[in-house]
Amino acid sequence: MSSTLKFLDLFAGAGGLSEGFIRAGFKPIAHVEADASACFTLKTRQAFHWLKNNNSIDLYSKYLKNEITRNELYSAVPISEIDSVINEIIGPDTLDKIFQKIDQELGQSKLDLIIGGPPCQAYSLIGRARGNMIDDPRNHLYKYYAEFLKRYKPKYFVFENVLGLLTAKSPEGELYFDKMKSLFIEIGYSIEYRVLSANEYGVLQNRKRIILVGKRRYRGKKSFYPEIEKWVPEVNVWDLLKDLPKINAGGGKASPLELIAKPSQWLKQAQIFTTLPLTWHEARPHSEQDLEIYKFAVNLWNNQKRRLHYDDLPEHLKSHKGRNSFVDRFKVVAGDLAACHTVVAHISKDGHHYIHPDIEQNRSLTPREVARIQSFPDDYYFENVSGKPARTSAFKQIGNAVPVLLAQKIAEQLLRDW
Template structure:
């Protein structure tokens, strides 16, 4: 293939899906994302890829070490790399503006692929438990996704979302997923979809997502869905944790720290371990009560391989009134399992559902540990609008992401079948 196939990433978030496609050999033309902090993360990642491709990765290392400002980093790469990240909400009022910016990045080139999926909160089961989600405008963002398909007519598109999309209904009791599929077919695409489990493709996380693929003008009965080979590594969650510095609640830092051991074979195979500075290994502080509960939960798992049920706690540790709902609000990321439970954006609110398995460290996960669970490489830096590290923002971006390794496997198979 003479030149890389070009893609547009819509609702790009922090770029997990995009990173996988870049690894596979695709070239991003633009990323469109409403969250300003995530856009800075994308810009910094664009800088990383440009510097790496131009044999100047030492400049990126200096940035991670705090030896240059973010603006100085951006000033050292072509402006069009920075401009390729479009910080706008995808909706009726902004479509023309976004099209204009994408066109500027595309020039005379043809767009081969569109990837991305609208925010999942309105389709998720948790989201639907809130009454205001029924009329949430995010329910209809797929309509604007289709506008990009109409305009650019890529050969393929890859649409990702949560399992709740399969059952989410509009006020007229119609399934949103049925309406989406009908719209995509109406504008000229054949569609196929599947539910993929990240833990079956090298990721140490039990995360299931709908991956829908559309192919323009496909009329053959032969399936075009990228059937990716399964890879269940001989690894446990400890393999993504044990080489990181041991820190307690409130310890660590967003700036670089040194590994304390050789990275596991899985970290190398998954391309997570890198030679660049290790950032974002910073633990949030916790109250004494929470720390006592964490020890209780870890001990219960270590001794009995049993999850903590909230009502099983000693009475002096029960401060929540609702004891019959969210009873697993305190959950250990068990190091001896082959995959941990799903990392979600709620990790930005508190760490109770993501307790570190080392009772001596006695804390919740750091952003770097959560990023590894999502298979982000260690050189991926999560930004904040202000330029100063913000742990909450980093957690939110990580929790909302598509696992990089899963995206890479999809992209590699799609490219092979192209």
């Protein structure tokens, strides 16, 4: 199959889904994303791919080392690469503008594939538990997704979302997922979906997501859902962490650091390790109380293989009033397990749910460590609007992303079936 199949990424975020499809051989025509910082991340990654494909990757390395500015990096690639990232909120007031930009990028070419999924907060169980999401406008973003399908009529689309979508209901009591499927069928697509767990596809994370695949005007009787090749490597979470510099709370930096050990073979197989500079190994500062709780939690796991329940803490460390909810708010990313718990965007608020397993380092995870859990390559740089590193923005982008390896496995099988 030709490697020139073209795709559009909607609600692209930091580009985890897109990166997997690019690795498999698909070509991005455009990315549409509302968050300005994530758009700069996408632009920088577009620059990376162009420079790599044109034997100029040394320029990207200079950028990571702060030897050239972001503007200088972008000016080294065709402007069309940068302009293909469209920073817009998808909605009724912006559709025509977005269509015009995509049409310009496409030229006379045909769009083969649309990927992406609307923001998941309105569908997620956590989001619904924290507030009334029933009237959240994000519940209806799938309708605009359908507008792109109607306009460009790709052969396939791949739609990703959280498990909560299966049970989220409209004010009328209808399941949003049923409304969504009916709409996709109405505009000419057969649809199939499965719940995929990232840890079955090379990702060291227990992350389950709905992956819905649509195929245009399919009249066959056999399933067209890609039979994705599974990969469960015989490694554990320490393989993600042990070659990174040992730092304490508040230590490290967003700019490049050297590895302290040879990367595991798995990091190379997963294409996480790269020879380019490694960035974003910068730890949050923490209060003395939090650091004491972290040590307590790590000791409990190391000595008893038991997770910390909030009531387990000594009284002088219990400062939260709500002691009967979110009782596992402090959680160790256990290095001796085959996969860690799910990374979510809340990591941008605090690191309590992602405590490093090394009691000597005594801190929460860095953006680079979380990016590795999400299977992003080490040369993936997470941007901020201002151009200055912003750890909170990096955490948010990483937490919202689709694991790159999962996306790659889906894309590779889809390409075989094409």
